[in-house]
Amino acid sequence: MAKDIWTIAEQRNGDIRKVTFEVISEARRLADRTGGQVTSVLAGGPGIGEKAAGLGAYGADRVIVLEDDKLAAYTTDAYCGAIVPVAKEGAPAILLLGASAQGKDLSARLAAALDAGLAMDCVGFDLDDGGNLVATRPIFAGKVMAEVGYQGEGLQMATARPNVLTPAPPDESRKAEVETKPVSLDAASLKTEVVEVLADETGKVDLTEAEIIVSGGRGMKSGENFAILEALADVLGATVGASRSAVDAGWRHHGDQVGQTGKVVTPNLYIACGISGSIQHLAGMASSKVIVAINKDPDAPIFQKSDYGVVGDLFDYVPALTEEIKKIKAE
Ligand code: FAD
Numbered sequence: 001m002a003k004d005i006w007t008i009a010e011q012r013n014g015d016i017r018k019v020t021f022e023v024i025s026e027a028r029r030l031a032d033r034t035g036g037q038v039t040s041v042l043a044g045g046p047g048i049g050e051k052a053a054g055l056g057a058y059g060a061d062r063v064i065v066l067e068d069d070k071l072a073a074y075t076t077d078a079y080c081g082a083i084v085p086v087a088k089e090g091a092p093a094i095l096l097l098g099a100s101a102q103g104k105d106l107s108a109r110l111a112a113a114l115d116a117g118l119a120m121d122c123v124g125f126d127l128d129d130g131g132n133l134v135a136t137r138p139i140f141a142g143k144v145m146a147e148v149g150y151q152g153e154g155l156q157m158a159t160a161r162p163n164v165l166t167p168a169p170p171d172e173s174r175k176a177e178v179e180t181k182p183v184s185l186d187a188a189s190l191k192t193e194v195v196e197v198l199a200d201e202t203g204k205v206d207l208t209e210a211e212i213i214v215s216g217g218r219g220m221k222s223g224e225n226f227a228i229l230e231a232l233a234d235v236l237g238a239t240v241g242a243s244r245s246a247v248d249a250g251w252r253h254h255g256d257q258v259g260q261t262g263k264v265v266t267p268n269l270y271i272a273c274g275i276s277g278s279i280q281h282l283a284g285m286a287s288s289k290v291i292v293a294i295n296k297d298p299d300a301p302i303f304q305k306s307d308y309g310v311v312g313d314l315f316d317y318v319p320a321l322t323e324e325i326k327k328i329k330a331e
Contacts, residue, residue: 002035003093003131008083008106009042009055009063010098012074016042016051018167018209019098021058023160025168026125027096028059034131037061039090040176043082045072049180056176058168063176064090068183073194074102076109081190082183084113092155094133096125099159100208107159116155119148121264123164123287133158141260141283162208163266164287204239207258212238212269215258215285216246219274219295219314223251228315229273232322235329241265241285243275259284273314277302294318 005027010017020040027038040055042048043066052063066082087095087110095110097103099121111118124136128149133156135148150156200206207213214233216226226240233240242252244259258265260283270288275281277293277300285291286305293306294314303309310317 002037003031004036004090005031005034005038005094005096006087006090006092007038007040007060007095008097008103008110009040010100010102011042011044011048011051014044014048014051016055017098017100019100019103019160019162020055021167021170022162022165023096023098024055024058024060026160026165027094028168030094030125030127030133031059033127034093036093039064039092041066041083041086043067043071043079045069049178052178053175056174057170057172059174060176063178065178065180066183067180068185070185070187070190071183073197074106075190075192075194076105077190077192078185079106080109080113081185083110086181087114087155093131095155095157097157097159099161103159107157111155111157114155114157116157117150117152119158121161122148122158123161125158125160125165132156138283138287141279142286143279161264161266161287163268207239207241207256207263207265210239210265210267212236212271213241213258213265213267213285213288214238214271214273215241215243215275216252216273217243217275217281218245218249220246220251221274223249225315226251228318228322232271232318232325235322235325236269238269238271243278243281257284272302272306273318275302276300277305 007023009020031038039062040060049065070078119135122135122137126134135158139146241258242256247257260280268289271292291306292308293302294310298311
């Protein structure tokens with residue numbers, strides 16, 4: 001029997017997030033093999049339905065819109081309360097979400113409510129001969145890749161690490177069928193309410209969504225010295241990250257920390273400056289597409305994971321690199 005695949009679309013302030021396109025594209029690739037349909041569930045505040053048909057460009061056949069004031073800002077209980085009844089009714093075989101902060105939170109609650117098996121933070125998907133999902137996920141801080149299967153007949157759920165799957169080139173002529181379903185949320189059953197959202201005042205792209213990251217470690221020697229990384233990030237359109245040592249020293253905010261106890265990032269380019277490459281740091285950035293390390297110690301472990309390495313003093317190389325890129329951009 002053809003197996004249908006569902007995805008949960010993610011939006012913030014009405015803007016569809018990139019991981020949504022990655023997940024729908026992957027669902028399309030899988031559904032072309034199972035012979036099933038791709039349905040995406042798009043929940044949000046009033047007006048969100050306008051974004052629904054566009055998801056067809058990435059491969060959704062159908063979009064179920066859940067529109068309600070109480071869904072304008074994400075809360076676990078409101079989103080679960082709205083999505084669970086439609087997922088039970090639609091009974092897909094596979095349900096995929098992005099492993100963003102929201103997706104990680106929502107998927108756990110949905111899996112419990114839908115009695116589904118859930119593989120978190122996956123970097124690849126396949127199907128076995130029976131059309132069942134096989135998910136690849138990094139374990140032991142990224143040292144080992146595990147292939148995860150599912151037991152029983154229940155719903156198979158997985159979250160996909162952002163920026164790893166390749167979104168299909170959008171086909172704007174392809175529109176999804178849009179179905180708006182009624183949302184019935186009892187206000188008394190909602191335990192949380194978003195009172196205020198404080199936007200990041202820097203206006204920089206969040207680390208988990210950045211295409212380029214320039215990161216600094218203990219080798220930066222002070223918080224003030226991060227100014228040279230900010231300058232490089234400015235010319236590259238990058239976001240600045242940090243190792244835990246730099247965060248623990250009070251040089252950077254915890255939100256900038258990359259690694260096992262920080263953020264997991266998968267940019268196209270990760271430039272590590274004065275970072276030794278501990279296993280805990282690598283756990284957060286080893287799946288970056290291209291890694292460049294600048295470190296004065298030729299034996300620093302980071303070089304084993306790097307595509308390009310500069311053995312030298314970052315205080316010489318980083319400003320020189322910034323100037324060279326400025327020159328190239330000016331040409
Ligand atoms: P160091 O290891 O001290 O390396 C500094 C590097 O800078 C050296 O390689 C040195 O050669 C180089 N350097 C110095 N001066 C210069 C210069 N002028 N030019 C060029 N290079 C220079 N760490 C994380 O990053 N993220 C995490 O999420 C994380 N979670 C952890 C969780 C646990 C449970 C534990 C136990 C640890 C965790 N750590 C984490 C800490 C981790 O073990 C390392 O201590 C940390 O990553 C080291 O940071 P660093 O590379 O900046 O510093």
